[in-house]
Every structure is written in structure tokens, then in C-alpha cells.
Amino acid sequence: MQSVSHVKVKRGMSLSALVREMEQVKVLGPGRFGKAAKILGEMFSDDDYCNFISLAGPIIPGGLRKLVTDLIDQKLIDAVVATGANVTHDMLEGLGHRHIVGSEMLDDAALRRRGLSRIYDLLVKQKAIVDLERTAHRMLNRIPEQKRRNIASYELLWEFGRQLTDRNSFLKTAEKRGVPIFCPGIFDSMLGLDLWTYSQLNQLIINPFKDFSKLVDMTFGAKLVGAVILGGGMPKHHVLVANSYRGGLDAAIQITLDRPEGGGASGAPLEEAISWGKIKSKDKLVTITGDAITIFPILTLAAMDIART
């Protein structure tokens, strides 16, 4: 029987030293956080890993846009599965618009009248969203009609990435690095509405089956596949399901505040995915109960330091 160790915090110690202390706790939150850092460190340092990241919730508008971009740029992430909203908000910033500091206590009807829309305590100008429609249509016009007849979401997003000039854009960087961004729910977002309005007068058919073929090819081609699952939703499930054809993920980290009791996929513990053949074993798998936008940057810094050593 193993004993629980206690964390020692010393002024000036490195984060990775603290995380090693946390790993030794072996139980509860500290144990899981320590294990997650170790798994992520391995995913970052072992070249055999093909690493997926799934983005649900306001990861991009909520402060992690540069971080995601840098991970792609450094080839620490090989594929992204994102909600339409995260793609939308990358494009908004890519066009020069900014997200605004608000409060969760603001009156929504008053915001509406002022032309502002709210995501918890963060605001977006409706003007920016109008500008996005205009620009998205212009960008679509530059894609050859032949290509628009049957395009995958990752191909479309590469086209958009190519046309953006903002180096902090994860769409742009992904295109530059050849990293696919899959967006199975692209239809269900502000950008999705712009694609739909475009499709009413122009040729545009987005074919998710093309995405899925690419996704499955990537997982088949890889020696090892790892996944960082931020939040739940379709991006989480999509990463898992794409790996079922190869017998499951080799390693996976999930950070979420969703809970399991309701039976939804978002809050399900990763262990459940073993019974579906989507993850191989429970050795390299951990769920952190927490806010992904808060935890992920800290975990990344720890894992980078672990990967280096």
C-alpha cells in the first residue's frame, strides 16, 4: 500500500518542481494534476506522438489564442478539433477586432441596445461580427469555385488562414505549418451563418466526410496518438471517435468542469471511452476537474519544463 505524500512549496522553486511534488500526492486533485503534466510532457517530447487538441468553450477569445498558435507553430500540436465559435473568434481578432473586458453582471438587454454581445464577462461588438460576414464572403470569393463544390472544413480553414495576415492567428499558423483544423460544427457558429448566407447565392458545399477521412488517415499513420481535451462538446467526442478505428488513443488529458452524473459525453470520465475502444488503457489518461482556460497554460508550462529535462 502506497502512502500519500505532502506537497512542499518553496519560494523560488520552479513550477515543474512543484508539479513533481503534486504528482507524488498520487490522490485527489494534486495527484491528477501531476499525472497530467507528466503525460503532457511525454506527448511534447516523444516524436512518435501525433498530438490532437480539442477546443470547446471560449479558449480562443478567453486568452489562450497565442498559446494555441505557439503550440502549433512549434509543432507540439499536430491537429486541432475546434468549435465553430473558436474559429470565429480567431478570425475576429485576425481582422483586427478585439474582445472586450466586461462583467457577468451586465444587463443583456442594455448590452444588445449598445451593440455588444456577451460571453460570461467578455464582450464582442456586433459591428465586428458584421465585418466578419463581409470579409468571409470576400475570402470565399477568392477560393476557386471548383474547390468550393466539395470542400472539407480543414481545407476551408486553411484557405482562410492563408488570407489572414495576423501572425497570432492559429488559423494562419496552422495553414503555414500544415496542421489541419477540423471543425465538425462549423455550421453552428457566427462564421457558419456567414457560410450559409454565402451558399444561398454561391457555390459552397462543405463535406464533413472529407474531414473525417483526413482525420482517420492521420490517426492511422501515427505511431502514437495523444489528445489534449479542453472542455467537452463535439470536439471532445470527435477526437475520441476518430481514434476508435486504430484501437484508441495512447494518451489523453481532459480538463473540464462538466460532471458525469447526467451521462453526457462532455462530463464523462475518459475511462468510459475505453469501453468504446476510443482509448487504449487507463495508464496514460487523466481527467482534471477544473476550468480549462485557467489550468491549461499552467499545465503547458510545467510540461514544457518536464519535456526539456
Next chain:
Amino acid sequence: MQSVSHVKVKRGMSLSALVREMEQVKVLGPGRFGKAAKILGEMFSDDDYCNFISLAGPIIPGGLRKLVTDLIDQKLIDAVVATGANVTHDMLEGLGHRHIVGSEMLDDAALRRRGLSRIYDLLVKQKAIVDLERTAHRMLNRIPEQKRRNIASYELLWEFGRQLTDRNSFLKTAEKRGVPIFCPGIFDSMLGLDLWTYSQLNQLIINPFKDFSKLVDMTFGAKLVGAVILGGGMPKHHVLVANSYRGGLDAAIQITLDRPEGGGASGAPLEEAISWGKIKSKDKLVTITGDAITIFPILTLAAMDIART
């Protein structure tokens, strides 16, 4: 200043009488539950309402399949937005397979070896999933190739519904009643995998833009639009966003265990949607913090009784 009332529970009283007591509390959970029952009662009794329901989490496998089917059959629900998983599980039962009572404490690797997959404390046989693939392919073959070239998800699901014989199927009943079932994430489910394997050797392009056009047409054509939002995810957001073109929903009820602090759409209070123009005002809108599969049948019974009086 209004005072908080206290609930009186009497042996033998009707649920709707209790719910009226709860409404009078006006604060906290009871107040919100009472308000939700009243709004739902109005949606059920006022013919001007076009009612949407969104299904995320294991609503169909978790015991509410008949309930959803009956609401469609009685035309209390005019449109459904479902996850691919809920459609998948309706088809599984429609083909004669059953969901099995398990436990959340079972070992997932052992379940895998026994050919069982887990959703919290509910199990599915992998054999049933293999059977679904075969049957889905057979059903697809019966759809004219011309139609398969550019088909909406709701059209595809009507085709499947028509071919099912189980009267408890919500797909079948929806087809019979002309109620569209939108499935923006159909690709991301067990059934979605079957569609993808089919598309590798056969003509099949599912076009979500066709779905969205139908969806927007329905919201535009309606005098009033109401929504019952069970769980979060893409179905929730999709119902909201489809109503932004008409200036927002007139009434909406949400039941979810997701929380707002992370900023994700699933846990966001419905008030936030006002700032996006997706809901009209906060008068007819309420969020119940709870498990949708538990709360919704109770709320429905209360609302039916309220609607009758």
C-alpha cells in the same frame, strides 16, 4: 417588495397544484421550476407557438424515448435538434436492440472484452452497433442516388424513420407527423461513422446548409417560437442561433447541470442569449439547474395539466 411564499404539500394533491405552490416561492429552485412549468404549459396550449426541443446527453437511451415520441405525435413539439448520439440510440432500439442496466462502477477494460460499451450506468452491446452499420447501409441503398447527392440531415432522418417499423421510434413518428429532426452533428456519432463508411463507396453528401435553410424558414414562418433546451452542446446553440434571424425566441426553458463560470455555451444562462439577439426578453425564459432526464418528464406532466386548465 414581494414576499417569498412557502410550499404546502398535501397527500393526494395533484402535481400541477404543487407546481403552482412552487411558482409562488418566486426565488431559488422552486421559483424557477414553477416558472418553467408555466412557460411550458403556455407553449403546449397556445397554437401560435412553434416549439423546438434540443436533445443533448443520453435523453433517448436514458428513458425518455417514448416521451419525446409522444410529444411529437401529439404535435406539442414541431421540430427537434438532436445530437447524433440520440439519433443513433433511437435507431438501435428501433432495430430491436435494448439498452442494458449497468453501473458507473464497472471496469471499462473488462466491459470492452465482454463486448459492452458504457454511458455512465447504462450499457450497449457492440453487436448492436455492428448491426446498425449493416442496416443503415441497407436503408441508404433504398434512397435514390440523386437524392443522396445533396441531402439535408432532416431529410435523411425522415428516410430512416420511414423505413423503421417501431412505433416508439421518435424518428419514425417525426416522419409520420412531418416534424423535422435536425442533426447538425450527425457526422460525430456511431451512425455518423456508418454514413462515412457508406460514403467511401457510394454517393452521399449531407449538406447542413439545406438543414439550416429549413430551420430558418420554420422560425420565420411562426408567430411565436418556443424552445425546450435539454442539456447544452451544439443542439442548444443551434436552436438559439436559428432564431436570431427573426429577432430571437419568444420563450425558452433550459435544464442543465453545466455551469456558467467557464464561459462555454452549454452552461451559459439563457439571459446571455438576449445580448446576441437569440432570445427576445427575459420575461419568458428560465434555466433550471438540474438533470434534464430527471426533471423534464415531471415538468411535462405539470405543464400538460396546466395547459388543460
Next chain:
Amino acid sequence: MQSVSHVKVKRGMSLSALVREMEQVKVLGPGRFGKAAKILGEMFSDDDYCNFISLAGPIIPGGLRKLVTDLIDQKLIDAVVATGANVTHDMLEGLGHRHIVGSEMLDDAALRRRGLSRIYDLLVKQKAIVDLERTAHRMLNRIPEQKRRNIASYELLWEFGRQLTDRNSFLKTAEKRGVPIFCPGIFDSMLGLDLWTYSQLNQLIINPFKDFSKLVDMTFGAKLVGAVILGGGMPKHHVLVANSYRGGLDAAIQITLDRPEGGGASGAPLEEAISWGKIKSKDKLVTITGDAITIFPILTLAAMDIART
């Protein structure tokens, strides 16, 4: 292997009929709700049961004051373990003050200036709290000094109950019916502050050991002990721990939104208590993930109807 059944909701059916349908689901939320109603029905109808209820969170101010009072009056509940806050709010209403309907979006500094204090969307006047201090001191003066030297919380609350005139008070009704109200955290409440100020100039020593002796005596004397655990906190733990001397509770229902991952007692599944000898077996034990103030009145009505049949 048992199959999952589906709920049938029919206009005009009784709540207990619906709950029986839910019980047959056997999994997820409906299964747990159905099981809870059955257990509670048994606790209400079998005279061998000595029933405890624990109250944490705003049960009394939030609309369930009459319900708790009636359960005590009908001898369906034999002992209460409450937070100091629930006792405080019963006394406030017992003195004629009312809880006020507010909103969770109000500005707290502005409320402070207006003499109002907030519990989520419910308000209390500071004046009422000042009046409580004055009245509590007057009531304490009427208790013989000899008794005040070493008094249990349940004895003190019987003294207060005797002096209240409001028939809706659960303190008054408990005194009338000889039902003890244990308040292990009485010190930690508004009323607790009044007791402390009184003790600075007068004789008053509250001795929780006397409470615990009474509590253990009750559990020892009973053939069967059942518990309804609303929320977590000290009241939950106290009911559990008091039953460890007799080998554990025979039946227990818990309704809470707290979650287990952090390891706190409030969110722990009741199963954990088996390993501590505080509950006998998992046959008659169920946790409902939900809001206690919303769920409990519905569950009570269902259980009353089940108990009758």
C-alpha cells in the same frame, strides 16, 4: 441483463404513477429519482423507522418552511439536524419578518446601503436581524439560569420554539411534538452571534456533547433509522456519524449539487459512508444530483402517495 424501460407521461396521470415509470428506467437520473421516492415512501409508511432530516442551504427561507413543519407535525420526521442559518431564518419568520424576492444580479454594495442582505436571489432586511437579537436575548432571559449553565442546542431550540407563536414555525412545531432539532453549528449563524453577545454578560454555555448523547440515544433506541439529507455540510455528516455507533443507517436519500471529485464530505456519494460504517448497505441508499429545494417537495408528494398505497 435488465433492459432500460422508457417513461410514459399521460395527461392527468398522478405523480406517483409517473415516478413508478421513472423507477423502471433503472439508470441515470430517472432511475435514481424513482428509487429515492420508493425509499422515502417506505420511511414514511413503516412505523419502525426513526427518520432524520438534515437541512443545509436555504431550505427554510427558500420556500420549504411549511413543508418541514408539516412533516414534523405529522410525525413523518423524528429528528432534525439543521444549520444555524435555517434555525435563524425560521425565527425571523416566526417573529413576523418576511423574506423578500430579489435577484442574483443585484449590486451588493447598493443592497448594503439599503439595509438588505442577499442569499442568491432572496433578500433579508437588516432590521429583521437586529430585531432577532433583541428578541433572542429576551427569550434567553426567560430560561432559568440554572438551565442556561449547560444546555444542549436541542433544548435551547425547544425553549425558543415554546416562546414562538407562529404555527408555521418548525421550531415551535418540533417543541410541541417533542421532535429534537440538533444544531451542531448554532454558533456559526446570525442567531449564534446573538447567543454569543448574550453570553458576554449572562450565563450561557451550550454543550454539544449533550446533543450528541441525545442523538446517539435516539439512533440506538430505533429499530430502523432513515435519513433524508438535503444539501451537505455539517448537518449531513452529523446524521451519518451519529449512526455509526449502531452500525449505520438503514436507509438514506441525499439531494445535492455538490460534486465528489474534490473529496469533501458534502459531495461524497453515500456509498463512501458504507466504508465508515455509517450506512449499512447500498440497497436502500441513493444520491440525487440536483437542487434539494426543488426536488424535495416533489419527492415528498410522490412518497406520500406511495406510502398510502
Next chain:
Amino acid sequence: MQSVSHVKVKRGMSLSALVREMEQVKVLGPGRFGKAAKILGEMFSDDDYCNFISLAGPIIPGGLRKLVTDLIDQKLIDAVVATGANVTHDMLEGLGHRHIVGSEMLDDAALRRRGLSRIYDLLVKQKAIVDLERTAHRMLNRIPEQKRRNIASYELLWEFGRQLTDRNSFLKTAEKRGVPIFCPGIFDSMLGLDLWTYSQLNQLIINPFKDFSKLVDMTFGAKLVGAVILGGGMPKHHVLVANSYRGGLDAAIQITLDRPEGGGASGAPLEEAISWGKIKSKDKLVTITGDAITIFPILTLAAMDIART
């Protein structure tokens, strides 16, 4: 209108540098984490602060025992309000017993038979608990009977701390440093049972009013009072209420997974406490939605580095 900044993570950067990046996000989780680190840094570096910490949930057994001990030893914490369980588990380790690494999936009836009790995925031997009773009684015998007639919990815990020899014990260190540990719910714990059994044959009256007088004196005497609130429960409320007499806390950080919608004090946002006069203003107050045992060591390291600069 302020813009949201994006976090930059660089291999080898210090945690405090990362936290400054997070603070600049200003919204959602990263903004709150950054603000919390800044407030804690100020509480650690400004000698005018009298710092309270409240401990609810398995803080001590779950890996933070050394951390709490060190903070007391370095006089960064001036007073503790703990649950009885945290005191119990400090004594268990102080007597040489260890907490054991388990799993949340273990069968509780089987654990019971093996003499093990469970806290989520952490185990305790029942033998250790039996030993605690014997030792606690022996320690109590060494306290003069006169003192035992009317003793505060903090006085009792200083007596225990003095008799412990383990330098990692926070009870021992607190006694050495003259830091009071208040335990308003000491009765409601394993140690509490031992105190009760002792009181059946020996003189022992624990008087929480004496604790509260000491607590209020400390808050009155301080220029500034800050609070670190780990988890909710009675310890949280007790720190808040004790500061109402001085017009409220000057700074406060809360880390919890409890949610506000049910209206319980544990999940309430700290803002609510402003309306009760328990916190002065919202400038130096922040709630982190997360697991306290995971977040607090990281926050402490960041704050120590901020305090140094």
C-alpha cells in the same frame, strides 16, 4: 473599454511571469487566477495583514499538510479555521499513521471488511482511528481538570499540538507559533467522537463562545484582515461572520467547486458577503471555480514570488 490580452507561455519562464500574463487576460478563469495571485501576494508581503485561512474538504489528508504547516511556521498565516476532519487527519499523521493511495472505484462494503475507510480515492485504516481515540484520551488526561471545565477549541488544539512531536503537524506548529486553530465543528468529526466519549466519564466542556471572543478580538486588533477560503462549509462562513463586527474583510480569495444556484453559503460568490457587511468591497475579492487542493499550492508559489519582487 479594455481589451482582453492573450497569455504567452515560454519554456523556462517563471510561474509568476505566467501568472502576470494570466492577470492581463482580465476575464474568465485566467483573469480571476491572476487577480487571486496578486491579492495573495499582497496578503503575504504587507505586514499590516492578519491572514486567516479556512480549511474544508480533505486539505490536510489530501497532500497540503506540509504547505499549511509551513505557511503557519513562516507566519504568513495568522489564524486557521478548520473542519474537525482536517484536525483529525493532522493528528492521525502526527501519531505516525499514513493516508493510503486508493481509488474512487473501490467497493465500500469490501473496504469496510478490510478495515479501510474511504475519502474519494484516499484510504484510512480503521486501526489508526482506534489508536487516535486512545491517544486523544491520554492527551486529555494531561490537561488540568480545571482547564477542561470550560475550554475553547483553539486552546484544546494548542494542548494537543504541544503533546505532538511531529514537526510536520500544523497543530504542533500552530501551538509553537501562537497561531490559533479554531474548530467550530470539532464535535462533528472522528476526533469529536473521542472528545464525546471522554466527556461521558470525565470533565470536559468545550465552549465555542470562548473561541468566538478570541476570533473577534483578532479581527478587531488587526489593521487589515485577509482570508484564504479553501472549500466552503462552516469554516468559510465562520471567517466571514467573525469579520462582520469590524466592517468586513479587506481582502479575500475563495477556491471552490461548489456552485451558487442552490443558494448555499459554500457556493455563494464572495460578492454576496458584501451585502452582509462581511467583506468591505469587491476590489480585493475573487472566487476561483476549481479544486482547492490543486489550485492552492500553485497560487501560493506564484504569490510567494510576487511577494518577493
